[in-house]
Amino acid sequence: MMSDTVPALALYVRPSCPYCVRVTEFCQQHQLSLEQRNIAEGSHLEALMVGGGKRQVPCLRIESASGEVRWLYESLDIIAYLKAHLVR
Template structure:
């Protein structure tokens, strides 16, 4: 029975994954426009952030849409197909749960934020957009 259930969900992911990615692409919003100097500062701050994600995870899509809306060039790391990224995620956050935002503070301390809602709130607060 277990192999049948696994096959069902694998098939479901194979069918729905491309549909979810297409929806994400079709519903892209235009990012916020900042003064060039302000955007440069945001770009520098984003160098200390990395999003561990799966491409078709709906919660990851939610975070990516918010990153796009806020014009944040945060590095995206595939934790589904890239073993090194998955291992780093597991070692740092003690789980392979995505989305997960790796935050490297100025003093070198590393924090891991899990849960899409927590990540979205963090990004909105840090980059100056009020929470809707």
């Protein structure tokens, strides 16, 4: 059940990146719908560089209900986060 206390998540990706595919396949397997932001489009790359500090994808942007933002790199760390927080 989603609520205001659940962090807002967005996954920064490049569709051709195998590490991004690893995360998106995990989401599909567990019926998680995560907003994806392709860094080849719009200002997503700039947001990633400014916010996260590097251009590497995948990167999960986690915005808490209080507005605090965390940028989580590394596909396996992202999957571990999703497992811990979203997979039931």
